[in-house]
Amino acid sequence: MEQQLLGQVPHLTRLEVSERSGVPLTVAAELWRLLGFPQLADDEVAFTDGDVEALRTSSALYEAGVIGPESQAALVRTWGRSFARLAEWQVDLLTQVVVEAADSGADPVERLTAVASDVLPRLEALQAYTWRRHLAAAAGRVLSDGRAGATDVALPTAVGFVDIVGYTTRSKELDEAELVAWLEAFEDRASGVVLEHGGRIIKTIGDEVLYVADSAADAAAAAWELTRIGADEDDPFPAVRAGVAYGEVVARLGDVYGPTVNVAARLTSHARPGSVIVDRGAHDVLCPDHAPPGPDGEPPGPWRLKRLSRTSVKGYARLESWVLREPRG
Numbered sequence: 001m002e003q004q005l006l007g008q009v010p011h012l013t014r015l016e017v018s019e020r021s022g023v024p025l026t027v028a029a030e031l032w033r034l035l036g037f038p039q040l041a042d043d044e045v046a047f048t049d050g051d052v053e054a055l056r057t058s059s060a061l062y063e064a065g066v067i068g069p070e071s072q073a074a075l076v077r078t079w080g081r082s083f084a085r086l087a088e089w090q091v092d093l094l095t096q097v098v099v100e101a102a103d104s105g106a107d108p109v110e111r112l113t114a115v116a117s118d119v120l121p122r123l124e125a126l127q128a129y130t131w132r133r134h135l136a137a138a139a140g141r142v143l144s145d146g147r148a149g150a151t152d153v154a155l156p157t158a159v160g161f162v163d164i165v166g167y168t169t170r171s172k173e174l175d176e177a178e179l180v181a182w183l184e185a186f187e188d189r190a191s192g193v194v195l196e197h198g199g200r201i202i203k204t205i206g207d208e209v210l211y212v213a214d215s216a217a218d219a220a221a222a223a224w225e226l227t228r229i230g231a232d233e234d235d236p237f238p239a240v241r242a243g244v245a246y247g248e249v250v251a252r253l254g255d256v257y258g259p260t261v262n263v264a265a266r267l268t269s270h271a272r273p274g275s276v277i278v279d280r281g282a283h284d285v286l287c288p289d290h291a292p293p294g295p296d297g298e299p300p301g302p303w304r305l306k307r308l309s310r311t312s313v314k315g316y317a318r319l320e321s322w323v324l325r326e327p328r329g
Helices: 002-006 014-021 025-035 049-063 072-104 108-144 167-173 176-196 216-231 259-270 280-286
Strands: 154-164 200-205 208-213 240-252 255-257 276-279 304-307 311-313 316-319 321-325
Touching: 002 108, 014 025, 014 049, 025 049, 025 072, 072 108, 154 167, 154 176, 154 216, 154 259, 176 200, 176 208, 176 216, 200 255, 208 216, 216 240, 216 276, 216 280, 216 321, 240 259, 240 280, 259 276, 259 316, 276 280
Parallel strands: 240 276
Antiparallel strands: 154 208, 154 240, 200 208, 240 255, 276 321, 304 321, 311 316
C-alpha cells in the first residue's frame, strides 16, 4: 500500500534525501515540520525519490521568488493542514473498502490495493482540476478588486457567521455516525445557500459556518434564507442564528482577519434563535442615510431593520446592532 501511494518502496533516509536534493537538512526538516510530517531519526528509512524531487522543487520556487521568506512558513503550513484533512477523509473512504472486503471473505489488502490503483489517479486528477478552477476564480477576484501586486490588503467585505442553535444538547442525543451525518448535511445546505447568494465559504467550525460576500446585501440575504429554512419545522435543516458585519477585511491564505470578522462572530453569539443581527457597517449599506425613506416612512431598500439596544460583548463595550426583519416584497 505504501508503494502504491508513494510510487516507490521507501529506500532513503532523511540524510540521503538532503544530500541528493542539495537542500540543507535543517531546511528540509523545517519544511517537513511545517507540512505536518512526523520527525524521524537520521537513520530511519522512510523516503523515496519523490521526496528528493519535492525538496528540489521547493528550493527552486524559493530561489525564483515565488515563495518569499515572509510567506513561506504560513503557506506551507496551510498546505499541510489542508491536505492532511483531505487525506484523513479519503482514507476513511478507502477503509470502507477494507471492511466490505473482510465481510465478503476477500483479502482486504489485495482489495484495497486494487481500488487504490484505480481510484487514486482519478482523485489526483480531480484535485488538480478543482485547484485550477479555484485558482482562476481567486485570480479574477484579485485582479478585479485592486489587490494585484499587494498582499494582506484590507478591503471592504461582508462577513457572515451562521451558528446552530442548541448544538450541544442535540449532539448528546446522537451517536457518532448520526452526528457526522447531521453536521455534513448542515454544512452542505449552508454552503449551497451562501453560494447561491454570491458568497464564498471560508471555513466550517463544527456547528458554525464562516462566509464572506462582496456586498452586505448578499451576505444578509444568505443569512436570512438560512434562518428562514431553520425555522421551518418540516425542514430537517437545524434552527440557526446569524451575524453579519461589513467593513475592511484582510484575506490571507484562504482565511479572513480583522475587526469586522470579530464583530460578526460577536453578533452571532448575541443573536436570538432564528434571527440575523447586523452591525453599523452593514446597516449603513443596506439602509443608506442619504436615500429618501420609503412610502411607509422606513429606510429605503428591501430590508426592514430594527435597532437594538447597545450591547456589550467580548472586546466591544457598546456595540451598535440591528436585527433584520421580513424583507419588503
